[in-house]
Amino acid sequence: MESFVPPNHPLRPIRILLDEALKNLNWLFDGIYADSGRESIPPERLIRAQLLQVLYSIRSERQLVEQISYNLLYRWFVGLTIDDKVWDHSVFSINRDRLLDHEVIPELFSEVVSLARKRKLLSEEHFSVDGTLIQAWASQKSYCPKGDDIDPPSSGGRNGGADFHGEKRSNETHESKSDRDARLARKGLGKEAKLSYMGHTVMENRNGLIVKAAASHATGKAEREVAVALLADIAGSQRRTVGADKNYDTARFVADCRAMNITPHVARNDNRVGGSAIDGRTSRHMGYQVSQRRRKRVEEPFGWGKTIGLIRQVKVRGLAKVNSVFMMTMIGWNLTRMRALME
Incomplete structure (x- = not known):
C-alpha cells in the first residue's frame, strides 16, 4: 500500500502524528473489547476512519465506509490492505459508540495536545x-411543549409543514422530540433561532x-x-x-x-x-x-x-455524541496545523 501513496502526500505527516498519539493509548484500547464474542473493529482503525471523515468532509458513515472500500489512500490511512474486507456501516456505528462509552476521543485530544507541547508548539x-x-440534527417541527406526546399540527405529506405563528416557544416550556439535549438559540438580535x-x-x-x-x-x-x-x-x-x-x-x-x-x-x-x-x-x-x-x-x-x-x-443526537464529534473535529484542526508548523 505504501507504493500507492506519494511520499509528499499531506496525509503522511498527519498519520505519523496520529500514530504517535495512539501508541500512548494502548492501555485504554486493551480494555475496550472483550476477549470473546463477535470480532470487533480495532479502535485504532475506528479513530483513523473518523479522522478521515473530518479531513475530507465525508457527510455520513455509510459514505465513509463506501469510500474506504475503493479508495486506496483511505485504506492505507486506516491500516487496511487491498484484500481486507471493509466493515458494514452499521457495525461501524455500533463500535463507534463503544469509543464513546470509554471516553477515547477526549483522551486522544489530550495526547495530541501533549504532542504539540513536546514539540514546543504551544504557548x-x-x-x-x-x-x-x-x-x-432536529427540525423545528420536533420542538413541542414538554410532556406533550401529540405531534404538532401538519399539513400532511411525508414532510408536511406546521404553523407555529403566534405560539410562544422557549426552552423552559418546550423541548425537541428528536433530540432532547438540543436548545433553541440564535446568533444575535434579528437572527433566526435554531435548535x-x-x-x-x-x-x-x-x-x-x-x-x-x-x-x-x-x-x-x-x-x-x-x-x-x-x-x-x-x-x-x-x-x-x-x-x-x-x-x-x-x-x-x-x-x-x-x-x-x-x-x-x-x-x-x-x-x-x-x-x-x-x-x-x-x-x-x-x-x-x-x-x-x-x-x-x-x-x-x-x-x-x-x-x-x-x-x-x-x-448525531445527544450531547455526548455531539461532544465527541466536536472534539474529533478539533483534533483534525490541531493535526493539520501541526503538520503545517513542522514543514
Whole structure:
C-alpha cells in the first residue's frame, strides 16, 4: 500500500502524528473489547476512519465506509490492505459508540495536545476563548411543549409543514422530540433561532492550536461558564492571560479569571448596564492590545470545522455524541496545523 501513496502526500505527516498519539493509548484500547464474542473493529482503525471523515468532509458513515472500500489512500490511512474486507456501516456505528462509552476521543485530544507541547508548539501563558453555535440534527417541527406526546399540527405529506405563528416557544416550556439535549438559540438580535448546541475552545495564542475543547447545551451563560471550567483545567500556576470578545465582559467571568491568576484581556463592552468590567488598569497595557488582535484567530478553527469538518450541522443526537464529534473535529484542526508548523 505504501507504493500507492506519494511520499509528499499531506496525509503522511498527519498519520505519523496520529500514530504517535495512539501508541500512548494502548492501555485504554486493551480494555475496550472483550476477549470473546463477535470480532470487533480495532479502535485504532475506528479513530483513523473518523479522522478521515473530518479531513475530507465525508457527510455520513455509510459514505465513509463506501469510500474506504475503493479508495486506496483511505485504506492505507486506516491500516487496511487491498484484500481486507471493509466493515458494514452499521457495525461501524455500533463500535463507534463503544469509543464513546470509554471516553477515547477526549483522551486522544489530550495526547495530541501533549504532542504539540513536546514539540514546543504551544504557548503556556497566553490564551483565547470563544464559543460557536452548532446546528442540531432536529427540525423545528420536533420542538413541542414538554410532556406533550401529540405531534404538532401538519399539513400532511411525508414532510408536511406546521404553523407555529403566534405560539410562544422557549426552552423552559418546550423541548425537541428528536433530540432532547438540543436548545433553541440564535446568533444575535434579528437572527433566526435554531435548535443548537454550543462548541467551546481554549486556543493558545502563539500558533492557534486548541488546547481545550468541549460541547455544551446552548444557553445564554454557557460560553462564560464552560470557558471558566476549561481554563481551570489547564495545568500550571504561573500568571496567564486570556483574550475574549465582548460577550465575556461580565463581572462574574472577570472575577473567576482573576481568582485563577489569569488576567482577563476581554474586549470592553461600554454599552452594557453599569459599564465594562474591564478597567483602565488592564486595557492600558500593550499586552491587552496584542491579546485583542490574537484572539480573533480563535474563529479560524470554527470556520474550518464548519466548512471542512463536521460541525456546521452535526449528524448525531445527544450531547455526548455531539461532544465527541466536536472534539474529533478539533483534533483534525490541531493535526493539520501541526503538520503545517513542522514543514
